[in-house]
Amino acid sequence: MNVRNLCLAFLALTLSACGGGSRAPAEGDMAMGAAEGAKVTVVEYASPTCPHCALWQQNTWPAFKAAYVDTNKVRYVFRELPTPPTDIAAAGFLLARCAGPDKYFDVIHAIMESQSEWRTGTNPRDSLIRIAGGVGIDQAAFTACVTDPKAIAALETRVKAATDAGVINTPTFLVNGTRVASPGGEGTVMADLAPAIDAELAK
Known part of the structure; x- marks a missing residue:
C-alpha cells in the first residue's frame, strides 16, 4: 500500500469489510x-x-478497558491497518501520531465516532480538522502532519509489517499471539476475547 499516494490523494480530493500477527513488540x-x-x-x-x-x-471497549486495561491485567497493543476509505484512514493515523502518545487513542476513537458524519455527507477532511483542533493542531499543522514524508514512510512500514504478518481484516485480535476469531462480535459481551484472556491469566 502506497501511503504517500493515499495522503496526496486525500489532500487533492474535496473529500466529499474490514479478516497471523505477533505478540512481540513491533x-x-x-x-x-x-x-x-x-x-x-x-x-x-x-x-x-x-x-x-x-x-x-x-459497544465493547469500555468493558474490556475496565476489566483488563485499567487493572493492568493485560498489555493492550494497537496496530495500524488502513481500510477503505484508505486515504482518510491514513490521514487519521498520521494525525493521531502528531497529536502525541497521550492523545493518540483520543484521536483514533474520535475519528471512529465521526464515521456517522462523513458517511452521511459531511466532508471527511472537515471532520479530521475539527478533531485536530480538539487536540491543539490547527489547519496548517494538520496539512503539514499528513504530508510529512518521514511520518508517511513510517506508516508504510507499519502497514507492511501487518500485511506481512498475514493480517488483512480489521478488527483482528490476538491474545498472546493467538488469533481470536470472534472477539465478542459487535455486542456488549466479550464472548470470545474474555475467555481467551482469562485462560492465559490462569496459566
Whole structure:
C-alpha cells in the first residue's frame, strides 16, 4: 500500500469489510495497560474508518478497558491497518501520531465516532480538522502532519509489517499471539476475547 499516494490523494480530493500477527513488540506499537513483558498481551489491528472497529469501540471497549486495561491485567497493543476509505484512514493515523502518545487513542476513537458524519455527507477532511483542533493542531499543522514524508514512510512500514504478518481484516485480535476469531462480535459481551484472556491469566 502506497501511503504517500493515499495522503496526496486525500489532500487533492474535496473529500466529499474490514479478516497471523505477533505478540512481540513491533516498531510503532501504541499500547495501554500493563508494561511490556506482561503475562498477557492483546493486540488489535484496526482502522479508524472500519465500521466494525467503530462498533467494537463503542459497544465493547469500555468493558474490556475496565476489566483488563485499567487493572493492568493485560498489555493492550494497537496496530495500524488502513481500510477503505484508505486515504482518510491514513490521514487519521498520521494525525493521531502528531497529536502525541497521550492523545493518540483520543484521536483514533474520535475519528471512529465521526464515521456517522462523513458517511452521511459531511466532508471527511472537515471532520479530521475539527478533531485536530480538539487536540491543539490547527489547519496548517494538520496539512503539514499528513504530508510529512518521514511520518508517511513510517506508516508504510507499519502497514507492511501487518500485511506481512498475514493480517488483512480489521478488527483482528490476538491474545498472546493467538488469533481470536470472534472477539465478542459487535455486542456488549466479550464472548470470545474474555475467555481467551482469562485462560492465559490462569496459566
